[in-house]
Structure formats: C-alpha cells, structure tokens
Amino acid sequence: MTELNLTILLASVVAGAAPIIFATIGETITEKAGLINLSLDGTIMLSAMVAFVTAYSTDSIVLGFAAAAGVGALLAATVAVFSIYLNQNQVAVGFVLTLMARDLAYFLGNPYSRLAGPQAAPLPVPLLSKLPIVGPILFNHYWPVYLSLILIIVAWWYIYGTPEGLKLRSVGENPQAAFARGIDPRKMQLFSALLGGLFVGLAGATFALAIKPGWGRPQGAEGTGWIALALVIFGGWNPIKAAMGAYLFAFLQVIGIYLQGWFPSVPAQVFQVAPFPLMIFTLMIMFFAQRETAQIWAQNTPWKQSLLKLLAGNAPACLGKPYRPE
C-alpha cells in the first residue's frame, strides 16, 4: 500500500497544477476583455506537440517553450481576428479550431510519437529548497512551475493594479463606454487574446517538456483545456481564485493516484475520471451560492457571508457579446 506522505503529495499538486494554471490564467485574461477563446484544449495539444518537436530537433528546452507560446498566440489570434474583425461567431470559431488543432497535433506529431526527448531538469532554489516542509513543496521543482507561481501574482496585479488592466476590464464590462473614453475595444480584445494565448501555449509546453514529458497519443494533456475553461468560471474571473481551483483539481487528480493504490479492485478509470464530475459539482455549489436564498441563509452570520463572498464572482458584463462599432 502506498504511504501517504503529505509533503510529497502537496509537492506533486503544485507541480501538476502548473500547466492548468498557465491555461486558466491565460483564459482569464482573455475573458476579462470580453472575448471567449474556446480553442483552449486543442491549443494545448498543438503547442505541446510543437514544444516537444522543437526541443527534440534543436535540443533547446527554451526554444521549445518559445515555439509553444507562439503557437498559442497564433491560434488565439485566429479566434480574435475572425470574431472581432470578420464578425464570425466566436464560440463556433473557437470550437472548430479546438478540434482542428488537436487533430493537427496528432497528425503532424505522429513521427515523433514515444521518442525520448529532452525535458526540463529539476531546479531546486538554493537555500529556500532546504527549508523544512515549505522547501520541498514550493522550491524543488522544474522552472516552469516557479513561473506558474509568479504568474498568479503578476496576472492579479496586472488586472487589478495597473492602468492597463483597468482598460482591459473596462472593455469586458462595456465596450461602448470604453470606446467613448478613447479606448479601442477591438485592439484591446485582440491584445488580450494574444497575451492569453501565449500562456495557453506555455501550458502545452509545460506538459510536453516537464510534467508529462514526451509526445504521443494520448499525451496525457487531453481535456485540460476544458477544465481550464470551467476553472475560469470557478474562479469568478479572478486569477487568484482560479489558481486555487487549479490546485483543487490537481489535488483531486493526485489523490486519485493514491486511491488507486489503496483500492486496486476499483477500475483505474474511476479515479482518473472522478475529478471531472467533482469539479462540476463544485461549480454547482458556487452557482447556488449566488442565489438569493443563499443570501438570506447567510444573513447576520459573518462567516457565512464571507464564505459567500469568496464563492461569488461575476462574469464581465459583456463577455461573449461581440462589439460592433456604431
């Protein structure tokens, strides 16, 4: 029976959540400006493939990451240009693109399937990694994992702490009003799509070059994009809360591996699939938390009120509604 070692468990949660965090925060940034990029799942697959192939051919991990980020930005730009400038339905474009990118990844990546390629080396942070408990959990990882931790803070600061972030939010809330104040909503949405797509690309690279190294069919990253889309909602369009959701999901996945060891008679698929319905369940709880009955339930009880506040989160008012200049 597998020993439950809390330090190791938490460390693998932090590492396993890294790509999900890249994807979730990327999408949060895009959606803050009012645009939904539904191509996430396919983008992660294609960028994972490109990252692996690039790193394999050039023997450079960094180039692999850069190429993946480029792919992510490119696919996001496609959704953005089609929906913002060519008046196509953003959901349809994103959906078609996600299927196309996934199939393209399997097709083009086929010759590189199951090859041993380069992968990021663990990079313990000097001194900090020697700290008890905190050291192994936070400071003994691949460098993309550190990047994911930094990104949570930086994204939050960008969105809520900078003038640029305020402009981004204003476009998602009311593009007409933003236009009246001298902001070009379409440019802003394009920019947010590019920036978000870049991080989604990094998610793919983190899978292929660090967390689930290698390329193949299946790669192991399948489905992450859809979960990231749900986590954006879970996080109430707040990067920190969304990241917490990513950790929750990674935790469910890791605990599933342990449970598999403890209950060998239960089919392995149960534990692999369980995190997905559990995530939907939490989303439902969040939905009910916003109902009026929940508010009445929380009346006059401070802890209930702060709980509801934590669960609350409103979508940008004009999310998914395309902006058309007058």
Add this chain to the structure above:
Amino acid sequence: MHIELKDIHKHYGPVRANNGVNLKVEAGTIFGILGENGAGKSTLMKILAGYIRKTSGQILLDGHVVDYTSPAIAARLGIGMLYQDPLDFPALSVLENFIIGQRRGLTQSNQSFCQKLQSLADELHFALRPDQVIRSLTIGERQQLEIIRLLALGINILVLDEPTTGISSLQKEVLFKALRQLATAGKIVILVSHKLEDVEQLCDNVTVLRRGKVTGNMQAPFDAQKLLKMMFGQIPSTPQCGRITPGKTALVMQGVSASGGRAGLEKCSIQFHQREVIGLAGLEGSGQGVFMRVAAGLKQPVQGKIHMYERDVTDQDYHVFKDYGGMYVPASRMEEGLIPSLTIAEHFALQVSGEFWVNWSKAMQKAEDSIVQFSIKGQKQTLVASLSGGNQQRLLLSFLPSNPKLLLLENPTRGLDVESGHWVWRHLQKYCRTDACIVFSSSELDEIMMVADRVLVFYNGRIIKDVPTCETSVEELGRAIAGKI
C-alpha cells in the same frame, strides 16, 4: 469660444434622423435643444460628441472646421457628452470609472485622481464616495460622476442628453445649480430635453427640432405655447381625469417584507381597488421597484400575505399573476421588456405564435396595426435597438393585453415627450374604465398629481404616506420623499 453646426445630415437608410440642422452656441450660455421623441436630438448630439459620424455637414469650433472620428478626439477639442443611456461601468467603482479614459503621467497615483475627484465634486456640491460600486448608485449620482469626469478631462463644451429623466427633484436642483455655475465660468452647456419646464428654468436660448429639422429658435423668456407648437405642430391635449368610484379590491398586501434594491421592502400593507389609479412616489430605489416585483410574483416576499382579487397569491410566481389578469411593465425596457436585436415584427411573432410554428401573417398584421395605433415611428422590419427611446416605450405598451385586471407600470412615461406621455395616459385610462386597477411609479410628481387618484410615498423601503391626490400637494409630497412627514 463658440461652436457652430452647419447643415448636418444623418441618414440611416431611408430614415433621415437629421436633415440639414444648423445651430450656433456662444460661450457662457446654456443652450436648450427641445423636440418630441424621435426628433433627432440624440443623433445630433452624438455627432457633436464624435460618438457617431455624420452623413454630411460641418462642425465649426471658433470658426474653424473640425473633423473628428471618436469621442476621445472630441474630448481633446473640449467637447464632452453625458449620454441618454449612461455609458459607464456598473461593476467598477466610482474611482475606477473616473480614471478610465483620463491621461495619466507615469508616476501619477490613484491617490491623485482621488483628490481630483473629491475637489471637483466639492466644487459642484456633489456627494460621491470614490470606493462605491456604480451599480449601487442612483441615476443622478452616476450623472454627477460623469460630469466630474468630463470636467477633469478639460471639457469646455458639455452636452447633456435628457439629464432630468429619472432623477429626483432634489438631484435636479443640484444639477441645475452646477450647470449654471459652469456656464458662469465661461463654458458652453447644451441641454437636450423634451420637458419644457427644464428649458424654461435653465436655458438662455433654445432650438426646437422636429423630424430631423429645426422648426424654430427662441430666447428667454420663453413662450410655452409657441414652443409646444414648434415641437408638435399643434398643442397637445391633456388627459381627462374623471374621478370614478372604486370597485372590488384588486390587490391586498399585509405586512409584506422583501429583500432587494437598495432598501428592500419593510412591513408593507396596502389595499388597492378596481378602477383606481395609484401613483408610487419616492427616490429611485426606495422600495417601489421591489414592491412591484413582489406584487407581480417575480420576487418572493420574506414574510407577509398577498391577495389578488380575493385569491391568495403569496409565494405564487409571475405565471399565476398573469393568469389572474395581471401585467407588469418594467422600467428597464431594454433589459427586461424588449429584445434589442429583434425587429418589431419579430416581437409580435413572439406574442402571437403557438407551440410549434411562427404565425408570420398574423404577426405582420399585428405589427402593422400597432405601428399605426400607437403611432410608433418605425417600420415592421426596424430593429428595436434603433428605435428612439420614446418609440421603444410605445412598442412595449402595445404588448399590453386588451382587458387586464391589474397593471403594474414602472415609470411608464420615462423618456416620453409631453404629447406621447399624455397619449399613453389617455390609452391607459381606457383600461381603467374597463375595471382594471393601475399602479405606476414615477419620478415626476406633476404626473402623479395629474393622473393618479391616490399616492403612496416610499422612503427607505417603507410606505410613509398614503393619501388621495386631492388631499395633498406637490410640496407636501416632495417633503415626504425626502423622509420629512
């Protein structure tokens, strides 16, 4: 400084929203633009503010032709506008709304914006708290913020599109005082309205628009009769107010409390009768809105009992309310009553169609009839979003069933010109004669005094006054609205 508009045209397909408009405004004056619904006032002002582009014509600032393509460039030239439907960000704070669109130095902190906001607000006697969320403000406060924001941008020409619609009389006083102060300081203030009394109180000059053209100019002091004639072509007749004896009880509430809005609703007990017209007065969000939503079954009360025509409807929903002959028309016509991206005909198709297929011929016929009967300025295929505010309201009223028993109307004449407003009331009074009970809210005390038999004043979620209109006065009601009984 002066600004001149020369031969402005704006065409939407066959619609001539502006058809050769000329006007000239001098610095230090308050200039009024009057006109009926759909006259083209908003269109003209949006062109001046750079929000929409003119089809042809010229704008001259101090004698030089200026051409701009966006509100931001207009703002740099000193032209700013307060739009008819507020263009702000309800989810963001007052301070954030103030900052968006302001140029900022690299080192400029939010603190300095906060100070600027405070000092401008103090100057004009506006009370605004920087950390409040816009959603929790009244329309009047949102306007105040917008004015301050425009001034911070360095605006010299301030355009206000129907600023007195939906604000309290107190806020109106504060607003007018501020506008006079700005004009005295040498700025140009342009006030768009369809209310004569606004223009009479405030303006030095006025231009009247009708069907996209200028029909006249006048200088203070104004001759109201002449202005009305310029606006409508003839002097509109007022609704008749024959007092009728009330019939059966239509709506009874006993100790009803509910949450929502700014103040909720507390221990409200009322009794309304058939053939009665009841006006609900009070500052926006004092409980009138919640009252109506509770009565209509759109919101469940926390406690209390509700009866409608002697049947218990407590905790029943809107469908039951409708089945019993009730009808509710919300104030936010675009959010709850109409679907902006559908045409007039499609709205009727939604009304008349059965379970499985759209009855287009019936819908078309009904649309055509209603356009004539309600004199809606638009065609069957016009998108509802492109109707003027007044015409959207007429369309909404045309959906009322032919023999309702209880009508709940939120601000039924908001944004309507005198003629349309009177028209609406003449129409509604027909229902009264057929035994309906009409409950409506309004921010215009004059309107309540004119058409209602009884008035209830809401203050902080409570009904603090319930009197027949013939036993009270505008002054007394005004005091009650402010909480002084």
